[in-house]
Amino acid sequence: MMAHSEALLVLENFIAGKFVPCSSYIDSYNPSTGDVYCRVPDSGKEEVEAAVKAAKAAFPIWSSKSPLERSQILNKLADLIERDLEAFAQAESKDQGKTIMFARTVDIPRAVYNFRFFASSILHHTTECTEMASVGCVHYTSRAPVGVAGLISPWNLPLYLLTWKIAPAIACGNTVVAKPSEMTSVTAWMMCKLLEKAGVPHGVVNVVFGTGAKAGEALVCHPDVPLISFTGSTLTAQRITEKSAPHCKRLSLELGGKNPAIVFDDADLSQCIPTTLRSSFANQGEICLCTSRIFVQRGIYSEFLKRFVSEAKKWKVGNPSDPTVDVGALISKEHLEKVRSYVKKAQAEGARVLCGEGVDSLALPTGNQKGYFMLPTVIAEVKDESCCMQEEIFGPVTCVVAFDTEDEVIERANGVKYGLAATVWSSNVGRVHRVARRLQSGLVWTNCWLIRDLNLPFGGMKASGIGREGAKDSYEFFTEVKTITIKH
Numbered sequence: 219m220m221a222h223s224e225a226l227l228v229l230e231n232f233i234a235g236k237f238v239p240c241s242s243y244i245d246s247y248n249p250s251t252g253d254v255y256c257r258v259p260d261s262g263k264e265e266v267e268a269a270v271k272a273a274k275a276a277f278p279i280w281s282s283k284s285p286l287e288r289s290q291i292l293n294k295l296a297d298l299i300e301r302d303l304e305a306f307a308q309a310e311s312k313d314q315g316k317t318i319m320f321a322r323t324v325d326i327p328r329a330v331y332n333f334r335f336f337a338s339s340i341l342h343h344t345t346e347c348t349e350m351a352s353v354g355c356v357h358y359t360s361r362a363p364v365g366v367a368g369l370i371s372p373w374n375l376p377l378y379l380l381t382w383k384i385a386p387a388i389a390c391g392n393t394v395v396a397k398p399s400e401m402t403s404v405t406a407w408m409m410c411k412l413l414e415k416a417g418v419p420h421g422v423v424n425v426v427f428g429t430g431a432k433a434g435e436a437l438v439c440h441p442d443v444p445l446i447s448f449t450g451s452t453l454t455a456q457r458i459t460e461k462s463a464p465h466c467k468r469l470s471l472e473l474g475g476k477n478p479a480i481v482f483d484d485a486d487l488s489q490c491i492p493t494t495l496r497s498s499f500a501n502q503g504e505i506c507l508c509t510s511r512i513f514v515q516r517g518i519y520s521e522f523l524k525r526f527v528s529e530a531k532k533w534k535v536g537n538p539s540d541p542t543v544d545v546g547a548l549i550s551k552e553h554l555e556k557v558r559s560y561v562k563k564a565q566a567e568g569a570r571v572l573c574g575e576g577v578d579s580l581a582l583p584t585g586n587q588k589g590y591f592m593l594p595t596v597i598a599e600v601k602d603e604s605c606c607m608q609e610e611i612f613g614p615v616t617c618v619v620a621f622d623t624e625d626e627v628i629e630r631a632n633g634v635k636y637g638l639a640a641t642v643w644s645s646n647v648g649r650v651h652r653v654a655r656r657l658q659s660g661l662v663w664t665n666c667w668l669i670r671d672l673n674l675p676f677g678g679m680k681a682s683g684i685g686r687e688g689a690k691d692s693y694e695f696f697t698e699v700k701t702i703t704i705k706h
């Protein structure tokens with residue numbers, strides 16, 4: 219496994235403004251070749267302790283800076299990441315398996331925008347004030363940063379989701395200890411190299427790399443970290459909730475989904491089909507907001523299926539660094555096997571696999587034969603109670619089923635434990651509003667997908683999460699409010 223050790227990229231933790239080696243390391247794979255190409259620190263309690271200490275020490279100075287000073291630093295950091303956009307995109311694609319086009323047009327631009335957005339929004343918050351003239355009092359609220367924020371992020375949109383946490387946390391005046399996914403740590407490490415130049419004081423942003431069980435849990439259990447912002451699976455969130463309970467920590471949990479698309483018979487299929495293909499297969503289906511259950515009204519079911527499958531077959535799977543490729547590699551061998559196993563289970567239950575896994579053959583370039591690739595897969599006639607319709611698959615697999623009435627489809631769409639995102643396709647405005655309001659889902663897109671205004675709340679219901687993030691919501695999460703009464 220270590221035959222190519224001389225060529226390996228070796229990451230170091232970033233603590234108190236310095237890169238610090240670790241005593242042990244984890245192998246990190248290039249998903250498109252199956253080779254180990256990077257070594258990631260296997261941090262534990264000791265490294266987390268040092269990072270929290272640095273963040274605590276930096277807090278008094280950083281929290282006392284004006285929002286404008288912090289905003290200027292965030293903007294500088296955004297400029298520096300943007301300057302290096304291509305290098306970040308290449309690194310993200312290699313580390314995660316995503317296509318270079320997706321990294322170039324979605325991941326890295328959004329990471330840049332996260333810093334710009336919170337650099338701006340932090341300047342515009344106001345607090346509340348009320349007056350009780352009869353007793354000669356005014357009341358007002360004041361908001362202050364909480365302290366050291368623990369930020370834990372997943373592997374699917376590595377820098378995008380990490381910066382979605384770092385930017386608001388530090389804009390509000392907190393200092394942070396971040397732990398990216400052990401499978402995708404490279405772009406976080408690259409960002410650390412830019413912090414000093416951007417003017418981020420030492421200790422304001424600390425990054426410890428390592429596994430969830432060791433580094434993540436040490437952060438969650440640390441008594442000097444009063445707040446944890448976590449994005450990842452529902453299972454891990456349950457563990458984090460348990461572990462942080464003795465400390466009564468403030469938690470923001472952005473979790474998995476089993477997102478429905480509802481296609482009524484008056485939908486504009488020329489818009490719906492390409493968008494639903496994207497919502498099913500973009501980033502290999504590894505986005506928490508991806509569609510994985512498509513409910514199509516019976517009158518257009520056959521036509522939809524025919525057109526959808528024929529278009530899905532056109533998606534090109536292959537080397538992520540080829541700009542003409544639409545689907546890159548899945549994150550790991552284990553994950554690929556897990557996603558494949560769902561297709562097998564569906565077949566065993568009598569569902570029909572219309573294209574992709576097990577049906578079509580996948581020709582890969584010579585250098586990618588050992589990569590973790592899978593064709594976009596469409597399954598029809600899956601029962602609502604099947605695990606394929608109930609569990610998050612998180613890969614390029616989508617299920618298509620027919621429905622008859624509005625009431626029926628709402629009940630079926632809501633019939634899962636998750637409630638993150640939904641799409642509704644119809645040209646009837648009244649119906650679109652009615653259905654959107656009745657869906658148990660933190661986000662509903664009608665006649666579109668993934669168009670976001672970062673000012674508005676983002677987050678899920680039910681097992682998809684607790685709390686919301688966005689301009690005002692992140693501000694409220696990353697600050698502590700106090701009500702002050704003045705008698706005159």
Ligand code: NAD
Nearest residue numbers: 371372373398399429430434435450451454472473474506
């Ligand atoms: P995961 O839960 O396995 O890991 C997420 C992060 O938590 C990683 O950094 C991991 O090391 C860490 N972790 C694992 N165990 C931990 C523990 N015991 N204590 C502390 N930290 C721990 O999730 P993943 O497989 O990396 O990501 C995929 C999941 O993330 C999917 O379920 C997906 O839907 C979800 N997700 C949700 C959103 C959202 O905004 N709702 C966005 C992206 C991904």
